[in-house]
Structure formats: structure tokens, C-alpha cells
Amino acid sequence: MSTNPTLPLTRADAQAMDAADPLARYRAEFSLPDGIIYLDGNSLGALPRRVSGRMRTVVDAEWGQGLIRSWNDAGWYKAPQRAGAAIARLVGADADEVIVCDSTSVNLYKVLMGALRMRAGRRIVISERGNFPTDVYVSARVAEQTGCELRTFDPADIPAAIAEAGDDLAVLHLTQVNYKTGAVHDMAALTAQAQAQGALAIWDLAHSAGTLAVDLNGCRADFAVGCGYKYLNGGPGAPAFVFVARRHLDTLWQPIAGWHGHASPFGFTEDFAADPGIARMLVGTAPQLSLLALEEALTVFDGIDMAALRRKGQALGDLFIRLVDQELSAHGFGLASPRDADARGSQVSLTHPQGYAIMQAIIDRGTIGDFRAPDILRFGFAGLYVGYADVWDAVAILREVMDTGAWDTADYRAVKAVT
Numbered sequence: 001m002s003t004n005p006t007l008p009l010t011r012a013d014a015q016a017m018d019a020a021d022p023l024a025r026y027r028a029e030f031s032l033p034d035g036i037i038y039l040d041g042n043s044l045g046a047l048p049r050r051v052s053g054r055m056r057t058v059v060d061a062e063w064g065q066g067l068i069r070s071w072n073d074a075g076w077y078k079a080p081q082r083a084g085a086a087i088a089r090l091v092g093a094d095a096d097e098v099i100v101c102d103s104t105s106v107n108l109y110k111v112l113m114g115a116l117r118m119r120a121g122r123r124i125v126i127s128e129r130g131n132f133p134t135d136v137y138v139s140a141r142v143a144e145q146t147g148c149e150l151r152t153f154d155p156a157d158i159p160a161a162i163a164e165a166g167d168d169l170a171v172l173h174l175t176q177v178n179y180k181t182g183a184v185h186d187m188a189a190l191t192a193q194a195q196a197q198g199a200l201a202i203w204d205l206a207h208s209a210g211t212l213a214v215d216l217n218g219c220r221a222d223f224a225v226g227c228g229y230k231y232l233n234g235g236p237g238a239p240a241f242v243f244v245a246r247r248h249l250d251t252l253w254q255p256i257a258g259w260h261g262h263a264s265p266f267g268f269t270e271d272f273a274a275d276p277g278i279a280r281m282l283v284g285t286a287p288q289l290s291l292l293a294l295e296e297a298l299t300v301f302d303g304i305d306m307a308a309l310r311r312k313g314q315a316l317g318d319l320f321i322r323l324v325d326q327e328l329s330a331h332g333f334g335l336a337s338p339r340d341a342d343a344r345g346s347q348v349s350l351t352h353p354q355g356y357a358i359m360q361a362i363i364d365r366g367t368i369g370d371f372r373a374p375d376i377l378r379f380g381f382a383g384l385y386v387g388y389a390d391v392w393d394a395v396a397i398l399r400e401v402m403d404t405g406a407w408d409t410a411d412y413r414a415v416k417a418v419t
């Protein structure tokens, strides 16, 4: 932040930051309702305008008119590879090391099973205590199926746990940015430590892809997975992606042998022969409608410098924290995210015992974040469509709801199915 840290910040300061922001023009690429401040791109990204038109063409022309011919004529068949190549640039991978398919959970299962096979004889999988539940559930079940042991640790204890596992460590499996706190792991250091012991490193990039300057190959990561619907803006339930480092591509055993992962799917042979490249990660027919929406959404990133986008996400988070300190100190909020922007992803999490009702009250007033039990209010700062004045306005609404006690109603306290 360029403003004087000793003076209270004003809305005019935030507006000046917007005026100086080279990424501000990307906001026009998104279709966001008037009066809404959208701070939930870490959960479901906003709708890129161009996706609506693309979907009309896909549905009416490619499906409606082209029918099955569109698998060839409209290029549907290679869409998993094309979308993968677009994501590869954002996560520091080569175009042919990433493919779009299935969900993050399913892709995690595939790479974990494959990685454990590559390290047969070793028994330990290490992950983070407090990792996203699907990561823990999948790896616990995979450990059960393979006779391995899943060990989870608080972030600060992971290096010592890796060292202690010695040459029994098969896989280190971490999410780069914690979904609740936004805390970031040191991907390069932890990958190097695990690999020095002969283990493999799998990274979940659900809260990194499209917002951090991820460098998978620079860190020598072995495998990675991530969501298409968060910062990549692919739409609700968009397919996920999976990365396999080139050195493993021709050897990785993929446990769900389906016809789209075959070297020659339209040969219709009885025996399975895995595709020699990244297409071996495919299983069955791709959900074209959501895949093509994601592919179109990814074109918004064309020409974007991820280091600049990362810096903006950090600056938005810094501004939010500073304004929470300035405006909300009387209201009992805690900070669940690191204060240091380098140790934090593009979200800031606050704690409050009445967090659920408070979040409902601000959503009702047009500022959308989300809530994670037991007491976390999450605010995501997607730099492509969130501005500095938005952050100011969001904190002003939070303050108004707290000053007036407007959050304290039975309606706001009533917990809905999706939080």
C-alpha cells in the first residue's frame, strides 16, 4: 500500500489505488450484479461475460445443429487438453503436463494411487491436519486400500514429521493454500525435503490456481490437482485439472482405467493400453458443457502476468486487514490468516463467535463472502474483479452491521445447507 501507514485510510485512498491499478480494467470482463461486492471467488468465481455467448453457441449451434459431428468439427474431443494447456501457463507447467477432467477429489485419488505404486514398499503419507476434508478423506481411504498410513500434522510440524518418516515416506500430500486460514506452504522447500528422502510430492492447488504465481516445475513438484470453479472462473462444478510432471508421464499407473485414458480410445480394443501422455489421466467422456465454459473462462487470463495478479491479491488482503484493524477493533473479530502477505493466499479469514449470522447479514446487504464452521468468515480477493474501493465498502458494511447489531436476528442465525 502506498498510503501513509500512520494516518487512517479513507475511501478516497482506496479509490486512488483503483485508479493506479493496471488490472482494474479486467473487471469489465465479468458480469457481476450491480450493488454486489463479490468476495467469494475463492469458492465460486464470477461469470466472465464471454462465457455466456460461448455457451449459447455451444448449446444452440454445436450441440443443437452440429450434433455428434461436433466432437470433431467443433473440436470438443481435444478440449481437455486445450483447457489443460491454458491452466499450465498459470501454474508453471508445460502445456502437455496438465489436463482438465473429473473433480479435484477424483484426480487426487488417481495421482495418490499412482504415486504410492511408484513408491511401493514405503508406508507413510504425510498431510496437513486441517487440510480440506476431501483431501483427508481421499488420502485416508487410499492409505487403507494400499496398506499405508496417513499421518497429519500442524503446518509448523510438517518438516520435522517428514524428517522423522525417513525412507518410509512415500508421499507428501499438501494443499498449497489452506482453505480456512489462507496460510501458504513453502512448496519448493517442502517438495525438496520430501524428494531428498526419495518420496513424491502432490500439491492441491484449489486455492492457488488463477491467483498465485504457482511454479510447479520450478519447485519440481511431482503431481498437482486443482479446481476449475474457484479463481479460474469455470462455473459451478466446473471440471478440475491434474498435473503430472513430464518425468512421470509415461510411467504413472492411473487406477481408473477408462476408455478416454486409452492410447487409442476409438480402437475399441479389449485390452487397456494407457495413453503415453497426459491423456492417461482421463477416464470417461468429458462433460462438454462445463468443460467448454471453463475453456472460454480461461481466455480472460490471456496476457495476464500472474506475478502482478498475485501482488494485487496481496495488496487487497493487506488493505482489508488494515481496515478491519481501523474500523472493527471494538467488535471482537480475530484474524485467522497470516498478517504477512507472502505467507497468505488471496483470502483473509476472520473469526467471530457469531460469524455465521454476521456473514448472512452482510450478504443481505450485498457483500458476499462465506462461512466455515465453527467461527470463520472468509473473504476472497480475486484481483481480476475486486477493487480497492470494494474492500473499503465491504468493511464499511461489516462495521454498520456490527455497530447497529443488525446481524442479531433469528433469520440470520438459521443455518442453511451450503454455508
Ligand SMILES: Cc1ncc(COP(=O)(O)O)c(C=O)c1O
Pocket: 103, 104, 105, 106, 132, 134, 135, 175, 179, 204, 206, 207, 227, 240
Ligand atoms: C483444497 C480443496 N481441495 C478440493 C476441493 C473440492 O474438490 P472437488 O472439486 O472434488 O469438489 C476444495 C473445495 O473447496 C478445496 O478447497
